[in-house]
Amino acid sequence: MRIAVLGGDGFVGWPTSLHLSAAGHEVHIVDNLSRRWIDTELGVQSLTPMDSIQERCRIWKQESGNSIQFHLLNLAREYERLKQWLLDHRPDAVIHFAEQRAAPYSMKTDRHKVYTVDNNVNATHNLLAALVETGIDAHLVHLGTMGVYGYSSVGAPIPEGYLDVQIDTPAGPRDQQILYPTRPGSVYHMTKSLDQILFQFYAQNDGLRITDLHQGIVWGTHTDQTRRHEQLINRFDYDGDYGTVLNRFLIQAAIGYPLTVHGTGGQTRAFIHLQDSVRCIELALGDPPKAGERVRIFNQMTETHRVRDLAHLVARMTGAQVKPLPNPRKEADENDLIVRNDQFLALGLQPITLHEGLLAEVVDVARKYAHRIDRTRVPAVSAWTRDIARRVDHDPEGRKLRAV
Numbered sequence: 001m002r003i004a005v006l007g008g009d010g011f012v013g014w015p016t017s018l019h020l021s022a023a024g025h026e027v028h029i030v031d032n033l034s035r036r037w038i039d040t041e042l043g044v045q046s047l048t049p050m051d052s053i054q055e056r057c058r059i060w061k062q063e064s065g066n067s068i069q070f071h072l073l074n075l076a077r078e079y080e081r082l083k084q085w086l087l088d089h090r091p092d093a094v095i096h097f098a099e100q101r102a103a104p105y106s107m108k109t110d111r112h113k114v115y116t117v118d119n120n121v122n123a124t125h126n127l128l129a130a131l132v133e134t135g136i137d138a139h140l141v142h143l144g145t146m147g148v149y150g151y152s153s154v155g156a157p158i159p160e161g162y163l164d165v166q167i168d169t170p171a172g173p174r175d176q177q178i179l180y181p182t183r184p185g186s187v188y189h190m191t192k193s194l195d196q197i198l199f200q201f202y203a204q205n206d207g208l209r210i211t212d213l214h215q216g217i218v219w220g221t222h223t224d225q226t227r228r229h230e231q232l233i234n235r236f237d238y239d240g241d242y243g244t245v246l247n248r249f250l251i252q253a254a255i256g257y258p259l260t261v262h263g264t265g266g267q268t269r270a271f272i273h274l275q276d277s278v279r280c281i282e283l284a285l286g287d288p289p290k291a292g293e294r295v296r297i298f299n300q301m302t303e304t305h306r307v308r309d310l311a312h313l314v315a316r317m318t319g320a321q322v323k324p325l326p327n328p329r330k331e332a333d334e335n336d337l338i339v340r341n342d343q344f345l346a347l348g349l350q351p352i353t354l355h356e357g358l359l360a361e362v363v364d365v366a367r368k369y370a371h372r373i374d375r376t377r378v379p380a381v382s383a384w385t386r387d388i389a390r391r392v393d394h395d396p397e398g399r400k401l402r403a404v
């Protein structure tokens with residue numbers, strides 16, 4: 001297949017591009033490199049030393065003999081170029097990762113809220129409108145998030161996209177399936193909820209073939225392909241805005257930083273290892289919906305864990321301290337989470353679940369590149385409201401502790 005990977009320079013997009021290229025597909029990365037600019041804005045860098053995207057593609061060609069083409073394009077701003085690109089390349093499938101994906105970044109200031117909505121909603125809508133206008137019948141696979149559902153304890157498993165409901169009508173009760181209600185907990189999650197409505201409309205109105213993958217928090221850093229050469233190494237975010245919870249615990253442990261647990265740590269979240277994430281995307285590509293079918297929605301996660309349990313697991317493994325901090329987010333202190341993922345299991349996914357070997361691999365990577373970490377960028381300080389901002393701890397390590 002000819003596959004366009006939109007956002008293919010990112011944390012999940014790069015290993016996905018390599019995985020699909022290794023499987024024999026013709027891969028085109030389309031990215032505006034905004035994520036690299038955001039690192040510059042925030043004054044942080046990936047824990048791992050990432051080469052330019054052009055250099056990464058050159059090394060991949062040298063290692064595998066397969067080409068990956070890179071195209072610099074802003075999906076949210078360059079609608080006419082996007083249309084022309086689709087006409088010129090006529091992909092069989094489009095994987096859409098190209099959004100601003102950090103909840104804390106989306107909540108930093110009003111400017112970050114505006115940017116996130118503008119970038120994410122326009123990127124998705126431009127793509128949908130361009131597919132219709134060009135008549136290209138590509139299967140669109142989008143990366144959404146489990147976070148659209150919010151994290152209140154419902155007591156029942158979260159189904160894969162749709163909920164059976166019964167509506168009382170004058171003629172008696174009627175059964176219906178509706179999109180499972182979203183309850184976004186940040187501006188970022190709100191944009192992913194809006195994406196769902198855009199997909200529903202374009203599938204129903206124009207017969208676009210769309211799969212929406214509601215992904216859990218991705219952890220790990222290597223895949224079979226990124227291990228093949230030092231310069232194929234993946235991005236690894238550790239900072240308070242882009243670093244995600246388990247990966248952050250692992251780097252904190254590696255550099256002797258306390259494991260920063262927000263609130264009671266009673267938040268339960270869904271997780272998936274990076275290797276499974278790329279595998280799930282491949283499985284979804286192989287099973288497209290037909291034109292006229294509703295959007296196919298998968299829960300792309302393999303396990304759920306409570307944050308404090310993860311912190312204690314990493315602490316036991318590494319001897320790190322656990323430090324509870326005031327929560328910068330507005331969210332429930334404690335929640336349960338049960339998620340169905342039957343569709344990927346039925347397609348043959350054999351989940352890689354959390355085990356010490358893989359956790360230790362991340363700690364080893366973090367130790368190797370520890371010299372690249374700016375400790376002042378580790379705390380998560382983007383607060384969800386002005387009131388919450390007053391209680392955020394900007395220096396969880398504490399001066400005294402650092403001096404010791």
Ligand SMILES: NC(=O)c1ccc[n+]([C@@H]2O[C@H](COP(=O)([O-])OP(=O)(O)OC[C@H]3O[C@@H](n4cnc5c(N)ncnc54)[C@H](O)[C@@H]3O)[C@@H](O)[C@H]2O)c1
Nearest residue numbers: 007009010011012032033034035074075076098101143218
């Ligand atoms: N990382 C996770 O834990 C996680 C969890 C759930 C869902 N997701 C979703 O998966 C997708 C990829 O996540 P990631 O961690 O790889 O993010 P990332 O920020 O590392 O990668 C996103 C890529 O998209 C590009 N991009 C952003 N806006 C663009 C635009 N307007 N035009 C062109 N390119 C643009 C960025 O430059 C970047 O390379 C995101 O949509 C995210 O919401 C990620």
